[in-house]
Amino acid sequence: MAADLGELLVPYMPTIRVPRTGDRVFKSECAFSYDSPESEGGLYVCMNTFLGFGREHVERHYRKTGQSVYMHLKRHVKEKATGAAGGAISRRRNGKVFLDLELNRDFNGDEYDCEDEAKLVIFPDHFEIPLPNIEELPALVTIACDAVLNAASAYKKQEPDSWDKEIQVSKHARSLRQQDNGVRIPPSGWKCQKCEMKENLWLNLSDGAVLCGKWFFDGSGGNGHALDHFKDTNFPLAVKLDNLTPDIADIYSFDEEEAVLDPQISEHLQHFGIDIIAIQRNGTDNGHHNTDNTNGVRPRVSEWEVIQESGMKLKAVYGSGFTGIKNLGNSCYLGTIMQVLFSIPEFQRAYVGNLQRIYDYSPLDPSTDFSTQMAKLGHGLLSGLYSKPPMKSELIEQVMKEEYKVLDWHQPKGISLKMFKALVSNGHPEFSSNRQQDAQKFFLHLINLVERNSVGLENPNNAFRYLVEERVQCCQTQKVRYTQKVDYLMQLPAPIEAASNREELIAYEAKRNEAEENMRAPPEPVRARIPFTACLQAFTEPENIPDFWSSELQAKSAGVKTSRFASFPEYLVVQIKKFTFVVDWVPKKVDLSIDIPDFLDLSRLRGTGLQAGEQELPDLTPPIVLPEDTRDNSMNSSDSPEIDESAAMQLAEMGFPLEACRKAIYYTGNMGPEMAFNWIIAHMEEPDFSEPLALPTFMEPGPSVAGSGLAATPLDNHPPEESIAILTSMGFPRRHTVQALKATNNNLERALDWIFTHTEREEEEEETSNALSDMADTTEPNDSAFSNANMHSDSTLSPDQDASGPQIKDGPGRYELFAFISHIGASTMSGHYVCHIKKEGRWVIFNDHKVCLSERPPKDLGYIYFYRRLSSS
Numbered sequence: 001m002a003a004d005l006g007e008l009l010v011p012y013m014p015t016i017r018v019p020r021t022g023d024r025v026f027k028s029e030c031a032f033s034y035d036s037p038e039s040e041g042g043l044y045v046c047m048n049t050f051l052g053f054g055r056e057h058v059e060r061h062y063r064k065t066g067q068s069v070y071m072h073l074k075r076h077v078k079e080k081a082t083g084a085a086g087g088a089i090s091r092r093r094n095g096k097v098f099l100d101l102e103l104n105r106d107f108n109g110d111e112y113d114c115e116d117e118a119k120l121v122i123f124p125d126h127f128e129i130p131l132p133n134i135e136e137l138p139a140l141v142t143i144a145c146d147a148v149l150n151a152a153s154a155y156k157k158q159e160p161d162s163w164d165k166e167i168q169v170s171k172h173a174r175s176l177r178q179q180d181n182g183v184r185i186p187p188s189g190w191k192c193q194k195c196e197m198k199e200n201l202w203l204n205l206s207d208g209a210v211l212c213g214k215w216f217f218d219g220s221g222g223n224g225h226a227l228d229h230f231k232d233t234n235f236p237l238a239v240k241l242d243n244l245t246p247d248i249a250d251i252y253s254f255d256e257e258e259a260v261l262d263p264q265i266s267e268h269l270q271h272f273g274i275d276i277i278a279i280q281r282n283g284t285d286n287g288h289h290n291t292d293n294t295n296g297v298r299p300r301v302s303e304w305e306v307i308q309e310s311g312m313k314l315k316a317v318y319g320s321g322f323t324g325i326k327n328l329g330n331s332c333y334l335g336t337i338m339q340v341l342f343s344i345p346e347f348q349r350a351y352v353g354n355l356q357r358i359y360d361y362s363p364l365d366p367s368t369d370f371s372t373q374m375a376k377l378g379h380g381l382l383s384g385l386y387s388k389p390p391m392k393s394e395l396i397e398q399v400m401k402e403e404y405k406v407l408d409w410h411q412p413k414g415i416s417l418k419m420f421k422a423l424v425s426n427g428h429p430e431f432s433s434n435r436q437q438d439a440q441k442f443f444l445h446l447i448n449l450v451e452r453n454s455v456g457l458e459n460p461n462n463a464f465r466y467l468v469e470e471r472v473q474c475c476q477t478q479k480v481r482y483t484q485k486v487d488y489l490m491q492l493p494a495p496i497e498a499a500s501n502r503e504e505l506i507a508y509e510a511k512r513n514e515a516e517e518n519m520r521a522p523p524e525p526v527r528a529r530i531p532f533t534a535c536l537q538a539f540t541e542p543e544n545i546p547d548f549w550s551s552e553l554q555a556k557s558a559g560v561k562t563s564r565f566a567s568f569p570e571y572l573v574v575q576i577k578k579f580t581f582v583v584d585w586v587p588k589k590v591d592l593s594i595d596i597p598d599f600l601d602l603s604r605l606r607g608t609g610l611q612a613g614e615q616e617l618p619d620l621t622p623p624i625v626l627p628e629d630t631r632d633n634s635m636n637s638s639d640s641p642e643i644d645e646s647a648a649m650q651l652a653e654m655g656f657p658l659e660a661c662r663k664a665i666y667y668t669g670n671m672g673p674e675m676a677f678n679w680i681i682a683h684m685e686e687p688d689f690s691e692p693l694a695l696p697t698f699m700e701p702g703p704s705v706a707g708s709g710l711a712a713t714p715l716d717n718h719p720p721e722e723s724i725a726i727l728t729s730m731g732f733p734r735r736h737t738v739q740a741l742k743a744t745n746n747n748l749e750r751a752l753d754w755i756f757t758h759t760e761r762e763e764e765e766e767e768t769s770n771a772l773s774d775m776a777d778t779t780e781p782n783d784s785a786f787s788n789a790n791m792h793s794d795s796t797l798s799p800d801q802d803a804s805g806p807q808i809k810d811g812p813g814r815y816e817l818f819a820f821i822s823h824i825g826a827s828t829m830s831g832h833y834v835c836h837i838k839k840e841g842r843w844v845i846f847n848d849h850k851v852c853l854s855e856r857p858p859k860d861l862g863y864i865y866f867y868r869r870l871s872s873s
Helices: 002-015 055-065 087-091 139-150 225-233 265-270 283-287 298-307 332-341 345-352 355-360 370-382 392-401 418-424 439-452 502-517 532-540 645-652 658-667 673-683 703-708 721-729 734-743 748-757 769-778
Strands: 043-046 069-079 112-122 127-130 201-204 210-212 237-240 251-253 258-260 466-474 480-487 490-492 528-530 543-550 555-565 571-576 579-581 587-589 592-594 599-601 814-824 832-839 842-847 850-853 864-869
Touching: 002 069, 002 112, 002 139, 043 055, 055 355, 069 139, 112 139, 201 225, 210 225, 237 265, 298 814, 332 370, 332 418, 332 439, 332 814, 332 832, 332 842, 345 355, 345 370, 355 370, 370 418, 370 439, 418 439, 439 673, 439 864, 466 543, 480 748, 490 532, 528 532, 532 555, 645 658, 645 673, 658 673, 673 721, 721 734, 721 748, 734 748
Parallel strands: 490 571, 528 592
Antiparallel strands: 043 069, 069 112, 112 127, 201 210, 201 237, 237 251, 251 258, 466 480, 466 555, 543 555, 571 864, 579 587, 599 814, 814 832, 814 864, 832 842, 842 850
16 A cells, blocks of 8 residues: 555655745635635645645646645534543544644633544545555655644744734633732722832732733833742733723733733632723823823723623624624724725625636735735625524524523634735734734725735725815915815814813813822713714814915915815715824823714815915925035935924834834825825835935036026936835826826925826826926816816716726715724724624624624714715615
8 A cells, every 4th residue: 555655646746845944834724715624625735835725726726736735634623522531532543633723713622622634635536645644655745744734823923023923821821829818909090019100010810919010012111020029929920901801911921931811811800809891991091190081991891881782682693794703813903994895895896706707817825915815805704604603403502501602613703814914914013913903094004905906907995085175275375275185084083172061071070180189089981972063163174284385475384274075985984083192102092972973965075176266376396495504515415304203203103113204204295194104005125114214415506406596406307216106006107106296396295286187198208397397288177087077076987987097986975874993992002993884774793703783883982984975866
């Protein structure tokens, strides 16, 4: 038999590889589906590429690559028989087969067993060779199989702060002895027992000591008293108080010297009087002045229960469109965004509707292809394959036990987005971490990825894209300038001063201050109730621009800016500005309730363009101002230019290198952190990304420059690649962006305006600034895809319409709410996200892998709202 197997494998030996350092072995998830070794058909791992494929997709890979040898992995999850000691252990001949393989179901290891099976399969005849077969297989094949079976997870990285680092259950968790010393932990006012530190506080789970940390990965400060306490007592486990929520607890084992899991954390906290369901959270501000109880303690209790609809027996729903997404550890910001996006027909059509074509044309490594992974995710959510109801026998058992949940070991409970998250977060300092992130920022990040990967394909972003009309008026001359810019999200202010319960808020603030001065417990917090009409009013209010450069005065002057809609999108995304930055740049949430309407009419917010009687500011470019010392040759050209340092610091607090943030602010013309953020995303993989900003060398002014009164300009008038990348990332053709930047002296804001008012010239030889000026003067308005006629009509631009810029689907400004995402917690850097989506006339709550019919959708507490346009009829 040994000789037969050896001869059988001889033709395939050149294609069988031993995984090398750096090779990723995908033995837990199919590249095209969410099949795993626990799925009915198991998982096939290619012995050449080490990609994993479900039964449906392995044939495609064989036909495309000709690779014939695959390792088939199958895991059987079985319930232990009552009283069995070891159960399936005796049947596990291959005890190390799935070493380091992540489980795709959650179950208690004391009640269930795994029986693992592995074999080589040779295509196309499906000839099977059970493993291990050390004596019968050639040595190379045996080594390769052993290496694959023992390889680390494809998503296990070496970085200690990686999102996918696998956190293990502490060896002390189940045997932890807690002292009956009467210690009870109050809901607020914590500080270290050995110093005055009020941040980075850790509760020792053995004796209830509250002490400051120093060692943890999040960079929080402290004097290390928690570690000193362990050295004195050998009490091993501590939980971080600052980030404690019912679903999230940062637990550290001093003995094991790593972050760990504690399956009994609820009982261990209850020992010290902490009810993890009704916990009062202080958030990040507890450590500063202990004055955050207004927004950080008891409102969070109500918020947690209301948003998740806790305490209600919600009816679980299954099938297409009702598939949950497993939380990978603070990945709910990603899950909620993807649930909403794939409830939109445009995203369903672009990816799921084109699934076979996308799969057929996917690259050899589908795990790195954005379109493939989007199609896979959409199919996983919409197929219903990973959302099946329990069998009747299981339902009866649940009712008898009064348990209203799916028995995890029988049916899949949602999908795990490890491959997707690894792809979309690759190289991103925020989203590649294991920390909670802002769902709004991830939405914009994903929009950017869709833009980059929609060349030649239907672009579902067209449904979100719209134009903003900005009107700036010089306060001295009263002259105006109208510009338009592309946007995908409406940020709506939440003016606290307009709260309907303002007197109640003032009274609470006085009581809270008094309680703090007298070291008493804070009063019951009060949530601000703000009318939605007040938010819209605040959106339309003029914004002061103190450093506005007036082209009429040729100098800086005070200005005011107002924004209106130049077009209305098919789907309007509205973000409530609930977060503000405190002293340390941590985004802190303001606790408020807004009466969000189900139906919204924004028609009155449509821009009107230049009005009769208004005078336009001259179309002149601000001079390029170099530091005086540079012109005097007392400083070299590498000295830093004037940069909005506060905006740079805001970006740096997100985890980006400070020098990269300063460059981003500079290259985007000090237009704010949002524009700079896009620059960072487009350039973060460049080798000099973190290098200090160096100004280009400037020539001394020649006669023509001196006569113009402008500072010297670079010899090469080619626009900076940074500016080109920013505009092309918005969907504009590269050639058109180059023309626009040249015509506007590389001013990004004016280049956007130029693009929307000029068509792309056919003559490639017209590259001088004079020719561009002539083109600007002679272009027919009707040649533009974004003419005023289009912007103000009720018609919709078709995706295939010839246009010089991104497609805008304009129409009426009347909308209906169909989804919203809510945030629970004190800041975007912590907490939890839940989304509600209206499906088939009913609101459905998506809380990670749990999908149920909603009884009381908390629309007033949402963070991001999604509206769809109402039909004209």
